[in-house]
Amino acid sequence: MSKLPKRADDYSAWYNEIVKRADLAENSPVRGCMVIKPYGMAIWEKMQRTLDDMFKETGHYNAYFPLLIPKSFLSKEASHVEGFAKECAVVTHYRLKNAPDGSGVIVDPEARLEEELIIRPTSETIIWSSYKNWIQSYRDLPILLNQWANVMRWEMRTRLFLRTAEFLWQEGHTAHATAQEAIEETRTMLDVYARFAEETLAIPVIRGVKSANERFAGAEDTYCIEAMMQDGKALQAGTSHFLGQNFAKAFDVKFAGKDGKLDYVWGTSWGVSTRLMGALIMAHSDDNGLVLPPNLAPIQVVVVPIFKGEDSVAPLKEACNRIARLCKKLGISVKVDDRDTQSPGWKFAEYELKGVPIRLALGLRDLEAGTVELFRRDTMSKQSVPELQLEELLPELLEQMQRTVYEKALAFRQANTYTVDSYDDFKRLIEEQPGFYLAHWDGTPETEERIKQETKATIRCIPLPGQLEGIAEPGTCMVTGKPSQGRVVLARAY
């Protein structure tokens, strides 16, 4: 196997090669759409399961709404249509027929839809059109729903997981009697996402609010979690939107309060997608391949026998299976790779590439000594341990690695987060040392747009109180010198 490109040489090529060679995903014959391969899917399924449990613990239920949305629905919310109508897949016909010349099938011109349908880019419109029938009084509220679904946005430049035309996601859509309750829901779900990112993905995130320019099309406020990748760029890892009464007004969804008065319903929506797979890869992996936090690893422990002669095969296989049984008893997912078609060295490289957290290897000498060679992927370090200690050691080590991976990412972010007060410095530094820049901004869209045009950096978020130290003090905007309430996070982003 040839080596991976190095991060320092070509971060982008390194990412693409990991996705491909760790068998996570590949491009499909359909432009911009990906095939998620079994190993990648197994990681996404672990994310799904964890998130789904968290949603249910916070009182949400799953539902499913149609893939296709009548074109006219998009236009009902003025800013929503601006944000989503541009690049979407449009269904215009419902039948094919044989080509008269026998060359294949063609679209049947007689099967034209009266109104075109679009493949959902997000489901606020179709869901609020249902909520109109579901909600009459305050007794029908709140509605706390989530949907796991595929969505489609016709992106021009795509990259596996990070930006694809079709992607998998979950979208929560809730309806409430008061603004206060809807805002609390928005914040609760932001917190769920942040805990998921930090505890499961092992990625530290900054919780914040988007500036008006970066808000979801149709939201009053967009909350987000922002993560730093190893090239110093930001990745938005999840968003939670306070929709105000915008979609209720667009779809005429009113409820009678306890006092009998009619009012529009308050809404939220929130989502994370297969983009998180991209974040996971870029936050932790190294020049040897994928590094996975143990909580998301489809295989947590791989056991590899080092055969030496025919006589070694049976006892080593037996020992491997004994260790595998132990792992299963401990609730650890394990794979024994005792194929004789590949060398141990090939297998070692393969499982390093795939980010298996712990590798146990054993040969005849280990068997005699009652030891195994334990390799941990995060630190690439090896040690010999007594087999009898595995029962205690493995669970401990997996827990420890989950923390280590997180702490490494946190240290990286801290080392690449800078405070800057001069716009000239910022313009130079963002080129020289990519990272998060904490700077004062005057709060205007004009200044924000100017920064974006001149530096390709954007305001990632206005951090919530307590997220970062020493940024809450007022100051003056680094661009205009106008007053600022506190520092915001600037970075180039995926």
Add this chain to the structure above:
Amino acid sequence: MSKLPKRADDYSAWYNEIVKRADLAENSPVRGCMVIKPYGMAIWEKMQRTLDDMFKETGHYNAYFPLLIPKSFLSKEASHVEGFAKECAVVTHYRLKNAPDGSGVIVDPEARLEEELIIRPTSETIIWSSYKNWIQSYRDLPILLNQWANVMRWEMRTRLFLRTAEFLWQEGHTAHATAQEAIEETRTMLDVYARFAEETLAIPVIRGVKSANERFAGAEDTYCIEAMMQDGKALQAGTSHFLGQNFAKAFDVKFAGKDGKLDYVWGTSWGVSTRLMGALIMAHSDDNGLVLPPNLAPIQVVVVPIFKGEDSVAPLKEACNRIARLCKKLGISVKVDDRDTQSPGWKFAEYELKGVPIRLALGLRDLEAGTVELFRRDTMSKQSVPELQLEELLPELLEQMQRTVYEKALAFRQANTYTVDSYDDFKRLIEEQPGFYLAHWDGTPETEERIKQETKATIRCIPLPGQLEGIAEPGTCMVTGKPSQGRVVLARAY
């Protein structure tokens, strides 16, 4: 609440009303597409979880392939295009724009796709186009994949769950080095489906093979499980297809064997869908509403306090919560409904409608006596039981109800299965007493077609050996008098 229509009066109206009033699903603004509501989705999620575990136990992995398929892919397998090109949703454009007159958005004529894309009606073509790149030698085989996805078939007449334009399903797609292995896979998955139907859905099924007319478009053989609904009609509850080398030839997927010789790969595909929700409802439910086998019930036990005066509220709520804690400890999903906005009678009717297997009700007198009133939904019977016995009783009863529901459905099928030898009798009987008819058939498509035209009944399957007693003896076709190898199952079907 008004009563449900009775099955005997109007089976179809009864079905529609249960789906609606038990909050399982509803029609959407998009023709033929449904909204699956939270209670319906919770049942589907339980089906998914159980099936997914069974697929993984049998060595399968999940993957995800694109929603959209290039139009030309459909034409590559001759009979496949005949079966699926007819009624499918066609994406022709990838952008909308503002209407010049400000009336909303219109399709941007400049954003026309070079080649139209269709929304997958099933994924054999897109998946085999990937397998071409994944398979070089016998070492790459078998590939055992499954996908959970939404698919779309532009049906003209739709009914919630039973036949909808968009539906949710899983589709397994496997690739093998030998015909033998592929046939074994096809049979293994048929067996998984049959066990799932009988053990989880509590629906007895007949395992069989489809006649050539009813085969999947592109298969060499289609295996199926057939279930009887309470109106005597059949419902195909799952299919497993032996694809031969058809898709391998269509997409040029060859592998080098151990001897180095190239050969086309052998394939299978198999699927079940949200149609199973329709089967579940129609197989078990009664004139009071849904009846759910406990294994699929989102709420297995509901606890309802019977308040009498302010003083009763606190002690009864406490008792309800005590019972709920017990249920949780036992791994039983439980809901306490202590709302004071609805009467006990209203709640009883509501949970009967929703098919909650066990209802526990208790008032002050029960509290004093240390008893609860236990109502079981399947038999609609009540008894008073000591609260202290619940720990032992509840798990036992749920298990017993799972069996009872199955046995009732089996007894119903047996009572409505007939042997018939005269075509005149058959034509009369299929009108008078709907059910499964075991009859001799000469094996020709012509006779099958004639039966279908004249009676609206179809050959549901040629049962596998051992499925039904006394049908393996040869005889003469009831229509033509020609020889027959054994009886087949005829019925009208959903």
